[in-house]
Amino acid sequence: ALTGCAANTGGGGDDDLITVGFAQTGSESGWRSANTESLKAALSEENGFELIFNAADNKQEAQIAAVRSFINQGVDAIVIAPITVDGWDDVLKEAKDAGIPVILEDRTVSASDDLYATWVGLDFKQEGKTAGEWVADNFGAEPTNLVILEGTTGSSAALDRATGFAEAIDGTSINVLDSQTGDFTRDGGKKVMEGFLQKYGSEIQVLFAHNDDMGLGALDAIKAAGLTPGEDIKIVTIDAVKDGMQALADGEFNYIVECNPLLGDQVADLVKKVLAGESVDKAYIVPDGAFTQEDAIELLPTRPY
Numbered sequence: 618a619l620t621g622c623a624a625n626t627g628g629g630g631d632d633d634l635i636t637v638g639f640a641q642t643g644s645e646s647g648w649r650s651a652n653t654e655s656l657k658a659a660l661s662e663e664n665g666f667e668l669i670f671n672a673a674d675n676k677q678e679a680q681i682a683a684v685r686s687f688i689n690q691g692v693d694a695i696v697i698a699p700i701t702v703d704g705w706d707d708v709l710k711e712a713k714d715a716g717i718p719v720i721l722e723d724r725t726v727s728a729s730d731d732l733y734a735t736w737v738g739l740d741f742k743q744e745g746k747t748a749g750e751w752v753a754d755n756f757g758a759e760p761t762n763l764v765i766l767e768g769t770t771g772s773s774a775a776l777d778r779a780t781g782f783a784e785a786i787d788g789t790s791i792n793v794l795d796s797q798t799g800d801f802t803r804d805g806g807k808k809v810m811e812g813f814l815q816k817y818g819s820e821i822q823v824l825f826a827h828n829d830d831m832g833l834g835a836l837d838a839i840k841a842a843g844l845t846p847g848e849d850i851k852i853v854t855i856d857a858v859k860d861g862m863q864a865l866a867d868g869e870f871n872y873i874v875e876c877n878p879l880l881g882d883q884v885a886d887l888v889k890k891v892l893a894g895e896s897v898d899k900a901y902i903v904p905d906g907a908f909t910q911e912d913a914i915e916l917l918p919t920r921p922y
């Protein structure tokens with residue numbers, strides 16, 4: 618474990634602890650808060666870790682700088698939730714040269730997989746496909762106008778969800794009027810939806826938001842335009858955090874595809890295995906569900922995040 622400056626930022630430089638630098642994307646959404654809490658709980662002193670946490674405010678350069686700082690501090694392992702897919706080759710090589718294993722969580726990178734030890738996350742393409750199949754099944758037989766709120770540009774979550782969704786609605790009567798990024802934030806979702814409503818007004822029949830938070834932001838814009846979300850505009854989102862499930866239970870959202878943020882225990886387990894020299898797979902996918910209004914009403918009281 619670590620001595621020197623990093624010991625002051627973490628759990629006191631106890632030599633028995635495994636020092637882990639975790640480069641989180643930022644704090645853009647309810648999903649992200651739940652993911653951060655899950656990793657902090659699993660990478661705790663109680664479990665044998667000294668955690669150095671950094672959240673990069675959704676800025677790729679800041680996230681790469683955090684990883685470089687972990688390398689300079691000589692941590693035992695680095696965990697990254699990569700903001701974007703591209704741009705990781707150099708810093709991952711630097712970590713490899715320094716003999717520090719990298720464990721990716723949540724999103725993926727385009728860099729060669731020999732530059733990191735393993736990845737644990739979700740099947741974003743399948744999430745987009747499940748959302749698209751719901752749209753296709755419910756509205757695909759009649760000409761229907763749809764708008765899309767995309768996640769952070771260049772993130773695997775946004776890219777793969779877009780691909781899966783497009784595949785699922787291909788060949789149906791769904792007409793995509795517009796698709797723009799709301800950066801996975803409530804504010805972004807609200808602003809972009811305001812723009813869509815100004816441009817297309819009541820032509821919009823369905824909204825697909827790449828996450829709950831953007832969908833929740835869009836609710837404000839839809840209500841301000843005098844329309845009823847869930848009725849005048851049908852809404853499908855991804856994540857299934859508590860606020861999203863509440864909107865679904867209330868009938869303001871119509872369908873949610875789950876994206877499980879509780880990856881901490883698996884990350885902690887993989888860090889220990891990799892450092893012990895045990896062989897691990899290159900990818901671990903956590904399964905997701907999908908929910909209707911009835912499901913949301915039933916599940917809300919026990920929803921953990």
Ligand code: AHR
Pocket residue numbers: 645646647648649723724774801827828829830855856876
């Ligand atoms: O990478 C997962 C996505 O990132 C979640 O769907 C979104 O809410 C988060 O910000």
